[in-house]
Structure formats: C-alpha cells, structure tokens
Amino acid sequence: MSEIRSRAERSATKSATFGGDLDLESFSRQGGAWSYDPEFQQFAPEERQHLLKAGIELTDEEHAGTFLQADARVVHCQANQEGVEVLPIREALAKHEELADHLWRLVAVDADKYTANTELELDNGYFIRALPGARVKAPVESCLYIKTDRFSQHVHNLVIVEEGASLHVITGCTTHPGVRSGLHIGVSEFYVRRGGSLTFTMVHNWAEDIHVRPRTGVLVEEGGTFISNYVLLRPVKSVQMYPTVTLAGDGAVTRLQSIFIAHPGCELDVGGRVVLKAPRTRAEVIARSLSLGGRCVSRGHLVGEVPEVKAHLECRGLILAPHGVIYAVPELEGQAAGVDMSHEAAVGRIAAEEIEYLMARGLDEEEAVSTIVRGFLSVKIEGLPPALEDELDRAIQESGKGL
Amino acid sequence: MLNIQELRVSIDGKEVLKGINLHIPQGETHILFGKNGSGKSTLLMTLMGFERYRVEQGKIMLRGEDITQLPTYERARRGLGIAFQRPPTIRGVKTGDIFRACSGGRVDYQALAAAYDFTPFLDREINHGFSGGEIKRSELLQLLTQDPSLVLLDEPESGVDLENLHVVGEIIGKLLQKDRRREKREKSGLIITHTGFIMDYIDADKAYILNEGRLCCQGHPRELLKDIKRFGYEECARCRR
Numbered sequence: 001m002s003e004i005r006s007r008a009e010r011s012a013t014k015s016a017t018f019g020g021d022l023d024l025e026s027f028s029r030q031g032g033a034w035s036y037d038p039e040f041q042q043f044a045p046e047e048r049q050h051l052l053k054a055g056i057e058l059t060d061e062e063h064a065g066t067f068l069q070a071d072a073r074v075v076h077c078q079a080n081q082e083g084v085e086v087l088p089i090r091e092a093l094a095k096h097e098e099l100a101d102h103l104w105r106l107v108a109v110d111a112d113k114y115t116a117n118t119e120l121e122l123d124n125g126y127f128i129r130a131l132p133g134a135r136v137k138a139p140v141e142s143c144l145y146i147k148t149d150r151f152s153q154h155v156h157n158l159v160i161v162e163e164g165a166s167l168h169v170i171t172g173c174t175t176h177p178g179v180r181s182g183l184h185i186g187v188s189e190f191y192v193r194r195g196g197s198l199t200f201t202m203v204h205n206w207a208e209d210i211h212v213r214p215r216t217g218v219l220v221e222e223g224g225t226f227i228s229n230y231v232l233l234r235p236v237k238s239v240q241m242y243p244t245v246t247l248a249g250d251g252a253v254t255r256l257q258s259i260f261i262a263h264p265g266c267e268l269d270v271g272g273r274v275v276l277k278a279p280r281t282r283a284e285v286i287a288r289s290l291s292l293g294g295r296c297v298s299r300g301h302l303v304g305e306v307p308e309v310k311a312h313l314e315c316r317g318l319i320l321a322p323h324g325v326i327y328a329v330p331e332l333e334g335q336a337a338g339v340d341m342s343h344e345a346a347v348g349r350i351a352a353e354e355i356e357y358l359m360a361r362g363l364d365e366e367e368a369v370s371t372i373v374r375g376f377l378s379v380k381i382e383g384l385p386p387a388l389e390d391e392l393d394r395a396i397q398e399s400g401k402g403l
Numbered sequence: 404m405l406n407i408q409e410l411r412v413s414i415d416g417k418e419v420l421k422g423i424n425l426h427i428p429q430g431e432t433h434i435l436f437g438k439n440g441s442g443k444s445t446l447l448m449t450l451m452g453f454e455r456y457r458v459e460q461g462k463i464m465l466r467g468e469d470i471t472q473l474p475t476y477e478r479a480r481r482g483l484g485i486a487f488q489r490p491p492t493i494r495g496v497k498t499g500d501i502f503r504a505c506s507g508g509r510v511d512y513q514a515l516a517a518a519y520d521f522t523p524f525l526d527r528e529i530n531h532g533f534s535g536g537e538i539k540r541s542e543l544l545q546l547l548t549q550d551p552s553l554v555l556l557d558e559p560e561s562g563v564d565l566e567n568l569h570v571v572g573e574i575i576g577k578l579l580q581k582d583r584r585r586e587k588r589e590k591s592g593l594i595i596t597h598t599g600f601i602m603d604y605i606d607a608d609k610a611y612i613l614n615e616g617r618l619c620c621q622g623h624p625r626e627l628l629k630d631i632k633r634f635g636y637e638e639c640a641r642c643r644r
Contacts, residue, residue: 359474360485375495
C-alpha cells in the first residue's frame with residue numbers, strides 16, 4: 001500500500017480543525033448512472049435554469065473548455081482551444097504518469113476525514129492545463145453537480161498553468177432542483193508556474209441541506225498571479241473552506257475575493273490563508289459577508305516569512321437580521337523584519353444615516369438598502385456570465401426586503 | 404411654499420425646537436442664523452423627516468399639503484431637497500449612482516458634472532476621501548440633478564476655500580434661480596449660515612435668528628448679520644425684534 005493511501009486510512013475519521021463535524025455514513029455513495037452527453041441533451045429546461053444560477057451555461061461555445069461531472073460520472077468534457085487540456089482526473093493520471101506527483105502536495109491527504117476519504121473513495125474531478133505561453137482568453141467552464149439526493153461527491157481537481165500561460169476557470173457547483181441534501185468534498189490543487197496567471201471563479205448554488213467541504217492548495221511561482229473569486233448567494237446547510245495560497249517565487253501576486261450570504265440556518269466558515277515566502281510577493285484577501293440570520297465565520301491569515309512582502313486583509317460583514325452572526329477572524333503573522341502587512345475588519349449593520357441620506361435623494365427604504373448592500377458587495381469580478389450578474393442583483397434585492 | 408406651524412421637536416426625549424412658526428413663500432430664500440446648538444440643523448432634519456427627530460406637536464405644510472407624517476423619500480419626491488453639512492461615506496456606492504438616482508432620468512447628470520469639473524468623482528465612492536470643497540460640490544450638484552422646489556442648505560460654505568466658494572455660490576444661485584427676476588422665481592430656499600459669505604451669491608429675502616429652539620428675531624439678512632456681528636447672539640435674543 002502506498003504511503004499516501006495508508007495516511008488516508010489512518011485519517012478516515014479525523015475531524016476537521018474548523019466547521020461542524022459530519023458523519024460521512026449518513027450520506028450515500030450511490031450516485032446516478034448518468035451517461036456521457038456530448039450535446040447536453042439530457043438537461044431539462046428547469047435544470048438548465050438552475051445551472052445558470054451557478055454561472056453554468058451548457059454550451060461549448062465561448063468556452064476554451066468544458067467539464068461537467070454529475071454525481072460520480074463525467075458527463076461532458078472537452079477542450080475547445082489549442083494550448084488547453086481538459087480531462088477527467090482519472091483519465092489524466094492514466095495518460096500523464098508524472099501528474100501523480102502533483103497530487104497531495106499542496107493539500108495534505110491526512111488533513112481530515114474529507115481529504116482522506118477523497119483519496120480512499122475518489123469519484124473523479126477535473127484536470128485542466130494551460131500549456132506554456134498559451135494565453136487562453138475564453139474561460140474554461142467546469143461544473144460539479146449533485147444530481148442524486150443524499151449523495152456524497154468526492155472530487156480531486158488539478159489545474160496547472162504552465163510558464164507564461166494565462167487561464168480563467170469558472171466553476172459552478174450546484175445540485176439538481178430535486179436534490180435536498182448531500183455532501184460535496186472538492187480537493188483542488190493549483191500550480192501557477194513562472195510568469196503564469198490563473199483566475200479561478202467559483203460559484204456555489206447549493207440546496208438547503210447540502211454540506212460543502214472544499215480543500216484547496218495553490219502554489220504560485222516567480223512572477224505568477226493567482227486571482228480567486230468566490231460567490232455564495234443562496235442557502236446551503238454548511239460550507240467550511242480555508243484555501244492556502246503559497247507565494248513561492250519572487251514577485252508572485254495573489255488576490256482572494258469572496259462574497260457570501262448566510263441565510264437562516266446556514267453555517268459558513270470561509271476564509272483564506274496566504275503564505276508569502278519570497279521577496280516582493282503581494283497578497284490581498286477581501287471578504288464581504290452578509291448575514292440574513294445565519295452564522296458566518298470569516299477568516300483570513302497572512303504569513304509574511306521574508307522581508308519586502310506586502311499584504312492586506314479586509315473582512316467586512318453586515319448583519320441584516322436580528323439573530324445573524326458574523327465572526328471575523330483576521331490574523332497577521334510577520335516572521336521577518338521588513339514585512340508590510342495590514343488588516344481592516346468591520347462587522348455591523350447598515351447605518352440609519354446612510355439609508356436616510358439616500359432617502360433624502362428620493363429612494364424609498366428598500367431601494368436605499370439595496371443600493372447600500374450592492375455597494376457593500378461590489379467586489380469587481382471580471383468575466384462573470386450575464387446570467388450570474390442578474391442572479392447577484394436578484395439576491396441583493398431580496399436581502400434588502402423585510403428589514 | 405413652506406408653512407411651519409407651532410412645531411415642537413424632541414431628540415432622544417429632549418425638546419430641541421420649542422414652537423417654530425415659519426412661512427417661506429414661493430421664490431423666496433430665507434436665512435437661518437443662530438449659535439451652535441440652537442436647533443438650526445434640527446429644523447432642517449425635521450423638515451426632511453429623519454427618524455431621530457420626533458415631532459411632538461405642530462405641522463409642516465409644503466405647497467398646502469401636510470407632510471408632517473410623510474417618510475423622507477416622499478418629501479424628496481414632493482420637492483424637498485437638502486445639502487448635508489457632513490454627509491455619510493457609503494463604501495462601495497459610486498457617486499455617479501447617486502447622481503443617476505437623483506436625476507430620475509430627467510436631467511443629464513453627466514453633462515452637469517462635466518460643467519463643474521466633477522466627472523472624475525462620479526466613479527468614486529460617495530464622499531470617501533473627499534475634501535470639504537468636494538463634498539459641497541457633490542451635495543449641491545446632487546441637488547441640481549434632483550431639482551427640488553424647496554432647497555435646504557446646512558452651512559454650504561463651511562470647509563470651503565475661497566476659490567471653491569465661488570463655485571459653490573454659483574451652483575446655489577442656479578438652484579434658487581437667482582438669474583431670474585424676483586417675481587419670476589419658483590424655487591425657494593432655507594439656508595443655515597454662520598459667516599454670511601454665501602449671501603454674496605444669493606439674493607436672500609429674509610433672515611431669522613434661532614435661539615434655544617425658538618425663532619426670536621427676523622429682518623433683512625444683511626442688517627441682521629450686521630447686528631449679530633456688532634452685538635452678538637445674546638443681545639439679538641434679548642431684543643426680540
């Protein structure tokens with residue numbers, strides 16, 4: 001037995017450091033036998049509509065590549081542009097032997113039961129690579145879809161942006177409209193090679209009893225850029241994620257932006273850690289959380305290991321319901337003289353004077369609140385599909401109601 | 404235009420305005436003097452209907468309609484407009500978005516901003532990092548796009564340097580139609596000022612002194628300002644002209 005496998009076995013029941021503990025036995029490992037669908041024909045209009053809310057457009061046009069996994073089955077996967085590889089991870093590992101060395105290097109297999117069980121009972125996942133120097137303008141779209149109620153989906157994803165290449169991946173994670181409960185475990189390891197650039201936009205649109213445990217590690221080499229956008233607007237039971245980005249090469253840059261809304265009954269524990277290991281690296285972590293009655297922990301941890309690094313952390317939360325909870329945990333850790341790190345954290349409600357100011361300009365109370373909330377959540381995310389922009393607007397309008 | 408009758412207002416249970424009677428006819432601009440804490444800003448905020456300012460007694464009539472119980476936005480839609488002395492910063496909300504909301508599609512706010520060198524500010528967060536002069540310009544240009552019938556200005560010259568004062572004065576003159584003959588003016592104004600500098604740009608009709616929540620004196624704006632400078636507010640309060 002390999003060393004990785006035995007570490008996984010030893011950690012198969014290990015609780016995670018953060019977030020509520022889940023009993024994996026309470027979910028099913030029996031997914032649907034969905035067949036491969038090259039023309040996206042097995043999707044009903046209602047389903048397509050639902051997928052759109054997670055930013056997923058069922059088309060190969062305007063995408064440099066597409067990947068869609070329903071439960072454990074890959075139902076669509078293709079690369080549409082030269083310089084881009086898109087494969088199911090199992091196929092990729094069989095095709096390129098050397099890829100195995102990239103797995104479990106940025107995320108520890110024995111971190112917790114979720115990582116361990118992904119190794120022990122892998123469904124599939126995506127492998128996306130931009131070849132050296134490839135400038136991939138259109139996004140690669142990937143979708144991890146739970147189509148069977150109570151299914152526990154285990155995916156392992158690998159993205160490699162080779163030297164001087166650039167890539168945008170939009171991932172929509174969602175459930176079939178008929179699915180109420182389930183678990184999604186997504187292990188993702190991203191490598192941004194020298195001078196490369198990866199923008200990773202992840203949109204979650206789950207159902208009310210879904211638990212989500214992404215486990216992400218990112219390595220950025222010299223002069224590389226990694227931008228992460230995370231959007232969660234709709235109800236979910238729990239999400240716990242704490243991706244770690246390591247800026248390993250001189251001048252590497254990262255920006256992690258997240259927007260999340262905690263609906264009543266929701267438990268969100270979302271954050272990001274950046275380790276600045278090389279001179280002239282820069283990091284920015286920006287989180288905007290909104291509680292409509294749910295509980296939100298917004299974490300951020302910056303570690304400056306060498307001089308001449310610069311990093312900023314911004315956690316801002318708005319509580320819009322009487323029993324909402326937002327707990328901001330910004331952490332700065334300087335390990336050398338000459339680091340420049342700062343943070344700004346604020347949790348509160350909308351100030352009455354801001355609402356009145358806008359009302360004095362003729363906006364009614366609901367319009368004033370949505371204008372303020374929209375401003376609060378206005379983190380610029382390039383390349384969002386228009387349907388998702390509309391969804392964002394709708395969620396903002398709804399948050400302002402009944403205040 | 405505006406008729407205030409026996410207005411008593413409290414803030415957090417403390418009476419601040421103690422029976423105000425005031426009439427501003429259409430086309431007239433009135434000035435409100437008074438020392439700090441006399442209740443001037445309270446009067447303006449009450450006219451806008453802000454929650455903290457509780458009307459205990461009296462009526463506010465705008466063009467013959469009782470607006471005392473109307474919410475702020477209804478007052479704004481009926482023609483009341485205010486320029487705040489210290490407006491809030493609203494993070495993430497662009498100045499241009501507020502201009503657009505004020506204009507309601509009726510006024511070309513971009514052309515207006517361009518005319519007053521304000522275009523670069525439209526893309527900035529409202530009031531975030533604005534200087535005193537920039538705040539005033541922003542407030543007054545918002546009013547120009549809103550085009551109210553009754554303009555309420557709370558110390559429009561405070562924090563403004565001399566160069567900007569000219570621009571501020573010019574915009575206020577435009578808001579109050581000072582380019583028209585007196586009898587042709589349709590817009591009215593109520594302006595709080597400490598220095599009176601702004602009076603060089605507006606042809607004000609009448610002034611009052613507000614003292615401890617009561618209007619205690621009225622007269623021609625320049626005459627009254629001269630008296631205040633000469634005798635101080637205490638004496639003006641005693642004389643009860």
